[in-house]
Amino acid sequence: MKLVIFGCGYSGMAIAKAFAAAGAHVCGTTRSAEKLDHLTAAGIEGFIFDGETLSPELAAAMRGTTHLVQSIAPRESGDPLINIAGSELATLMPELQWIGYLSTVGVYGDHQGAWVGEDTVCVPVSGRSKERLEAEQAWADTGAALGIPAAILRLSGIYGPGRNAFVNLERGTARRLIKKDQVFNRIRVEDIGGSALFLSKEKLGGIYNVTDDLPGPPQDVIVEAARLMGVEPPPEQAFETAELTPMARSFYGENKRVSNAKLKAAGFAFAFPNYPMSLAQMWQDRRWKTNTSELAK
Template identity: 60%
Template structure:
């Protein structure tokens, strides 16, 4: 397996680190050469990609790829990879599988009801609309290339360096109360595990990569505070909270996301809910990893 990753950030690094030595080669892109050392330490051969051009080194690595993982977010002009590589088969003659990391935001608001991969997609925010458009574009591109495309719809990402413990330690944690509001979450190690499982089996289709327990965000903060042995921050009504427009927009969507499809495909979650994950991180003392980097999906905690 020769893997090429467009956008080797937080989730992709967890994927490469947890599967070190299982692939023949892993190449990945970054926008800054300053991150080369970090990627190399994670088992990735780093390549620069500015989203506008494909260099000779990048094109050469693509020709060797059998498995393509796309993490880069689309924009107003669509998906930057497909814009530069309209013919996947010509650029990657050995391509066997594509994994596209998307978001459960494509479902939009379902007023707290359960959704699965057959539920209607009614994205609310522009970024989720763009993600759904990119999902469709990648599915069509995979069909044209004759390879399966797995759409991994991720819920709120957390893990080392990106969790409620970090927010509590920094004094930025909040317990916002919006009655009836729940979110799903996903530990970054389960993103890595699900991605490898789908890649190895060359499975295509849409898969919700999310935990078993949609829960109010204030419960996550309270549980983390209990583990730390510190008082939780006071409850605060959502309406009066000082939030960025993006953070506030996430509270406009309320749904419970089922992960039955990825389980049926054979994946067993390492951290089925936030309680298991937070307890493991606290016991292992790896919650405050200093080199963890920002991810596009915010942590709902």
Template identity: 60%
Template sequence: MSGNRIFIFGAGYSAQAFAGQNHDFGRFTGTTRSQGKFEALRQADIEPLIFDGTLTPQIEAALNETTHLLISIAPETAGDPVLRAAHDTIVTRMPALRWIGYLSTVGVYGDHGGAWVDEKAECRPVSERSTLRLKAEQAWQALGHEIGRPVAVLRLSGIYGPGRNAFVNLADGTAKRLIKPDQVFNRIHRDDISGALLHLAEGDLGGIFNITDDLPAPPQDVVTYAATLMNVPPPPETDFATAQLSPMARSFYGENKRVSNAEIKATGYAFRFPDYHAAFDQMWASGDWDKGAARSPMKRS
């Protein structure tokens, strides 16, 4: 193991994969809001700490040794909670810090009518959560400029992987095939978030990077492909216009774009799963598609 010390604010699904898959990169410490999640973090080789919006002496001590800082906590209306709590500490009491990573969303681009976007495209977020993400991106980039450290902003598309995928939804009966003409989404497997983070952190690379697959596709196609692999009938098609959806679920369909990943590829990163076909084939063949998923017995319609 190297002498790197990685600190993660918000050690959730993607960050746990980053730590669990990259033991040789260094020692990982991460935060959660609940002590009940400590065991899950330990299983991912993350030393768990509580972060409730204020820095504890344990967090301060860990940050003092941190070489790589990753932020995976959603911003709030009042701003980024990590910056509110830790700005001065990052500026004055993190002498070993070499690199900062911030997990954001392709939602900051907003709606582009199905056109291709890259990192130079205009950001015109539709939802408040994406507007807050864009402001947080800018705040972290400003901090990096202030202290002379590279900040990598990873704009993630729809995250899936073991325990979170169409197989799980088909198995528990919650899968839907919503039809909205010409609607497409990009996706990203959790392991490619992990891989991109390692690639950028190892190289101390800063900038804005779309971490997304090569195949923007209609959401119903993904469900159909999973059902074919499972050899179960797909759910019936439902017209988006008349579907019963939560406001948040409906808001995702208000953004239609195809997101390019050429920038991260230009740095030398090769995607493990360039499209959902490759990922679903691997998950189904390996049997890890439901790893970690809380699910009921499969319902067959």
């Protein structure tokens, strides 16, 4: 089994670790030489990919690929890999057996706190979510054209070692924003890796929500992390008057509870089904500061 991860960042590292543990040879792309060193340090065969051209070395690595994960965000012009490869993907990857595309639950848009599932009509609000939805369809069409399963993994708010409320509290950047009835789902990064491996082993395609069991108010996560650390949580701030970037404010414009029932019905068991037990595990194991390079080892 040979996996190539286009855009091997935080989630890609977790996917790399899961596949490597299953015996796969893992390759990954990044945009910079500095990050290339991080991939090498993590045991990943790394390549530079600028989103516009395939180097001869990367093209050679792709020829033996059996599994593909695409994590690079789309542009207004579409998905960068599809733009480059297009109908030539079968020629570039003649051994390809499975495709995984990392998307976002943001494609559902705002459902005023109601539960949503894979069959819920998507009404994306932001331009980036609309682009994601278009990229999802492009990869689904690509899989159908190639006759191989293409799994669309819709991810909720990603956290894990090195990226969590403990880190934010330590840095003094944690904020306890209060917006009435606002809830979010989350997903521990290792469960992204595990779900991608599971879907590939089961040769499953289609759309899957990769998200936890416990949608809830974002301020509750900060309070729980502070309790475990034995520190005072930051003071409450009203969302309406808080200073936020346009992107941060846009996240609060979408309110929904995302169901993971389909993925669990397929047979996947989440290692970290809710944030209280997940935070407790990170705190007890002292892994909350772990960086992404270490995560992939």
